[in-house]
């Protein structure tokens with residue numbers, strides 16, 4: 062069977078997904094379930110309950126003979142009613158792409174970008190598809206770089222991922238919390254593998270940046286920043302300290318999450334610098 | 345009018361002197377105009393952009409400042425400069441004697457190359473450059489004044505960009521000539537500066553150098569012209585208004601457009617004739633005598649605005665999908681129109697365009713004036729209708745080959761690009777590979793913003809809104825363009 066990938070969205074030009082201007086490809090499905098997820102509709106693969114179909118005001122959603130939901134992009138007015146009505150953190154606006162489909166999209170913008178970045182959801186869940194894609198991209202356009210944006214939840218040292226890691230130029234890794242229980246509570250997954258991946262990617266020279274989202278009161282942000290910066294300090298790895306913002310977050314989760322003050326972020330950035338991180342960025 | 349001008353409290357003394365001179369010039373009629381031309385002018389279809397009734401200097405003058413740096417000037421009694429202070433001092437004196445349609449110079453030279461030989465101590469050079477730029481902004485009070493840097497990275501170039509970022513002044517306008525030779529270092533410096541103060545723009549050096557067979561200067565808004573020459577005049581047609589005279593696109597292409605073009609070309613010839621044969625400029629100016637200018641490197645500019653409105657009118661396109669910038673039919677018709685004008689101009693040989701240009705005038709995608717309504721600049725997609733940046737560039741590029749003397753698009757980026765200026769460089773590289781000629785950018789947080797081609801300070805427009813005097817006459821134009829053409833409402837590029 063032809064390999065395809067479930068893709069939630071493609072941004073032709075992105076300036077926040079790695080170095081330079083990049084095409085960012087967002088895959089559907091995630092192995093985490095973070096309280097502060099800004100795109101919760103990317104977490105699950107649609108379970109075909111069809112609840113969203115009747116909510117669509119422009120009849121852009123249909124059920125085909127196979128029982129799959131077909132999304133007609135041309136009719137869609139982007140009202141997001143379907144996403145709001147999905148109680149399952151999924152979206153019917155997901156498209157199956159073949160490697161060739163993606164190569165064609167890349168070829169249109171190839172002169173304008175430094176490379177491509179796969180993101181999610183969680184991109185590593187699609188590592189087989191992505192490995193093939195990266196190999197093809199490098200064959201055709203050797204000057205384009207291939208980046209992976211990951212939550213670090215799969216063990217990248219595992220033999221299964223060897224080819225995938227080899228063909229990835231660099232990773233961008235989230236370290237959402239350092240403390241075990243905190244990470245478990247926030248994401249529903251253990252932090253051990255994430256930390257192992259941090260050291261592993263650092264040591265093989267394939268870590269472009271680490272990111273931590275700062276949430277006031279709920280997280281021990283200081284511990285996280287301190288530990289991460291000690292791990293990556295003195296290396297040429299960027300640390301992005303991200304301010305938690307409510308935008309896009311699930312209603313029921315909002316009440317327990319608080320945005321930090323700018324001073325707190327500045328202090329954390331200072332801490333990172335003291336631990337040797339040369340390039341910290343607050344966003 | 346004269347008394348009103350004299351008594352006005354809203355304009356400065358300098359602005360009064362210029363206005364009074366214009367009134368004097370306007371009081372005589374020396375040009376031959378056909379009845380057809382008069383009708384077009386009356387109907388607002390052809391306009392000479394307030395060049396006046398009796399032109400006595402070329403509109404745009406592009407002196408070869410290298411000649412001055414090599415030999416000084418006998419007329420101005422200036423020796424060849426030997427250090428940075430003499431260099432900036434000499435140039436500042438010379439600038440005051442370079443005329444143009446605005447009375448002030450529209451071209452200051454490749455100032456990085458001019459100053460580079462004198463950069464010894466960088467701290468001293470930085471001070472000299474800052475004072476030089478500040479002096480220009482305060483005395484050449486019109487931001488059609490344009491300096492160039494590049495394509496090679498120079499110490500002077502980097503210092504100029506740094507100083508501009510620090511000063512945040514609208515004048516002079518700046519363009520960096522960009523080619524594969526241009527280093528990423530100076531390009532990134534340029535982008536960082538543009539995100540603070542809306543300049544420099546990027547010129548596709550390869551395209552310009554081919555069209556001008558060597559040295560060219562970017563002057564006024566974004567006009568490419570031959571160094572050592574310039575343009576005698578710029579007359580423009582409003583294609584949007586013109587399209588209303590045609591009942592079909594065929595009629596427009598085969599009858600209406602050729603007819604108006606003929607009148608335009610005759611008028612460009614007539615204005616040029618007066619400057620060349622009667623005004624005495626080419627006989628008396630020391631710039632000619634000392635070899636900074638050559639008559640044969642001058643041409644005339646055939647300008648147009650409102651391509652978008654023209655095409656949308658001809659196709660009766662109201663739905664976005666059918667309009668210029670989106671539908672293939674509309675874009676193809678637009679290309680056909682521009683190509684038709686290009687061919688008409690190329691076939692019009694005239695002794696009033698220099699030998700350098702094969703005795704032809706040049707097509708110019710004009711940016712419009714403050715009073716324009718319902719005419720978008722040149723080939724641009726109307727403000728507010730812009731597609732995504734990628735589509736935008738790909739749509740615009742095919743038009744750029746036809747307009748050697750100037751065409752360009754402006755892109756507004758949000759703040760996030762400040763932490764990733766490389767992303768913009770990637771976009772510019774791609775744009776130039778797609779044969780875009782000229783690329784301007786600024787960020788949504790800039791005080792200095794690009795209106796159509798020239799620059800203004802938002803804070804100065806606010807002063808004007810309150811009825812206060814402002815130093816630069818371009819601020820007045822900026823206010824008009826904002827009010828009449830939504831010129832400051834461009835689509836914000838983010839992600």
Ligand code: SF4
Pocket residue numbers: 091092093094095097098099100101103104181182183212248
């Ligand atoms: S890892 Fe990312 S996509 Fe997955 S739940 Fe967390 S925030 Fe959302």
Ligand code: SF4
Pocket residue numbers: 106107108109110111112113114130146147148149151152153
């Ligand atoms: S997107 Fe959500 S609501 Fe729609 S069918 Fe899938 S699971 Fe059901």
Ligand code: SF4
Pocket residue numbers: 116117118119120121122132136137138139140141142143144154
């Ligand atoms: S966003 Fe969803 S509900 Fe809205 S039009 Fe598109 S498919 Fe229909």
